[in-house]
Amino acid sequence: QLQLQESGPGLVKPSETLSLTCTLSGVSVSSSISYWGWIRQPPGKGLEWIGSIHYSGSTYYNPSLTGRVTTSIDTSKNQFSLKLFSVTAADTGVYYCARHAGPTTTFDYWGQGTLVTVSS
């Protein structure tokens, strides 16, 4: 059974870097058909796609966040990660990691989500 689990600090100070990791089980992060994505949801608001990465190293980001976000893969730990730089209160929300089985294939497996609050 494919499972994803987010982890990382629940509190980040403004202007600092938000770092999250998604640990996989039941599937290899090096799966050639799988793309690994990040989606966030501000409190009481809708979903926003942040970006996706393929084990080949290809990355794709929401144009509104390009320049502030990077993603990476650690095959030794079967994980992928998100870094969001220079955060503000507007970056507060629940962050989900998810899989999509191809660049045009939608998100079929999701983690449970982790709440990140940006506050001093």
Added chain:
Amino acid sequence: QSALTQPASVSGSPGQSITISCTGTSSDVGGYNFVSWYQQHPGKAPKLMIYDVSKRPSGVFDRFSGSKSGNTASLTISGLQAEDEADYYCSSYTGSATWVFGGGTKLTVL
């Protein structure tokens, strides 16, 4: 990349049918047959209900159906049940492996 437009709320009585619309542009909904719908209960992760406009993942009841006309996609739920009460989000491929979501619709089962 603007969010897709969904009604803020819809409601229906048990047994009835409801439809939720999702309006985009020719650069997303209208340009690709890669529209999906997700169901989200409070405090839970989204669950995929429809993909590629009208396909249902294994385990999703056939009471849920999807369609598209031009730049607008629709999710129809027939035979409404109490457990269908949730938030629903559409999403669309927008090219170059990028995605956009709708603002979400709160479904109330009266």
